[in-house]
Amino acid sequence: MSLAEEAPLEALEEQQFEVFPADLCQPLLLSEIFGNDRPLEIDLGSGSGKFLVEAGRRYPERNFLGVERLLGRVRKTRRKACQLSLTNVRVLRVEIDYAVKYLLPADSVSRFHLSFPDPWPKRRHHSRRLVDVEFLEAVVIALESTGELWIKTDHADYFRWIEKIAAGACSTLQEVPWENEYPDTDFDETFAAENAPIYRLRLRKVSRSPR
Ligand SMILES: C[S@@+](CC[C@H](N)C(=O)[O-])C[C@H]1O[C@@H](n2cnc3c(N)ncnc32)[C@H](O)[C@@H]1O
Structure with missing residues (x-):
């Protein structure tokens, strides 16, 4: 039985809003995905899509791609x-780091948005934290010149960890004021x-990509 025979029409329509890359070893063809070359914002760990969908509604002149690993979300x-x-x-179902x-x-x-990434509070789990030197380097490569990374967390220790790594990348990413x-x-x-307090950091790319 084909997918079209099995799936209700509604589910087929919804599938059009998910990206299924033809080749996971090649960069995404963004202009094919969105049908245009408008500015792209990525929500890393987009959860159930509240932010992504509302941002897409608010800013129709920009494209928004969510990256989330949980199927239900x-x-x-x-x-x-x-x-x-x-x-x-x-929305794209894949690991953030890989994407x-x-x-x-x-x-x-x-712009990248990273809102409330898993803090992995135990010291022995710190190596699982998403934000590290390699992650920021990859973010810089993917960003356009003057592109930005917006980070929010409720976790003070993870925030200090992020600030420290960002300080080490200050030749490519510089802090700019947060705006609501x-x-x-x-x-x-x-x-x-x-x-609960929320810690925020907005970083702007200041140099050309190293590639
Ligand atoms: C704490 S929730 C925050 C969700 C949303 N950003 C918000 O602020 O409401 C983190 C989300 O990121 C997703 N996530 C965590 N690590 C991920 C990874 N490595 N790759 C893809 N998604 C991830 C989780 O499944 C979850 O939906």
Whole structure:
């Protein structure tokens, strides 16, 4: 039985909002995915897509790609994007690190958003933290000149860790003031309800890609 016979029409429509790369060893063909070359923003760990979909609705002149590994969250995201017919929103189910290092073309991303990455609080798990020197190097390569990385976390220790790594990359990424121009994420709302502090860092690329 073919996929078209098995899947309800609704699910097929929703699939159009997910990116299924033909070749995971080649960079994504972004202009084919979105049908245009508008500025691209990437939400790394996009969860159930609240931020991604609302940002896509708010800024139709930009493209938004979510990267999320959990199937249920990817499905929720594409359902929301489909319901609003957001042609500028897509979601990709893959590991963040792999997407940034291998799937995003150099100089292709206008802004990365990294909101509440898993903090891995135990010392013996620190090596699992997403943000490290290699990750920031890959981000710099994928960013357009003057592109930006916006990071938020509720975890003070992880924030200090990120600041330290960012300081080591200051020849390529420089801090600029945060601005409240984006919608809240699910975790923003959770921590706001608890009155928990949220730490923010906005970094702008200041040099050409090393590639
Ligand atoms: C703490 S939640 C934050 C979700 C959303 N950014 C927010 O602020 O509400 C982290 C999300 O990132 C996803 N995630 C964590 N590590 C990931 C990885 N290495 N690759 C892809 N997704 C990841 C998780 O599945 C989860 O949905």
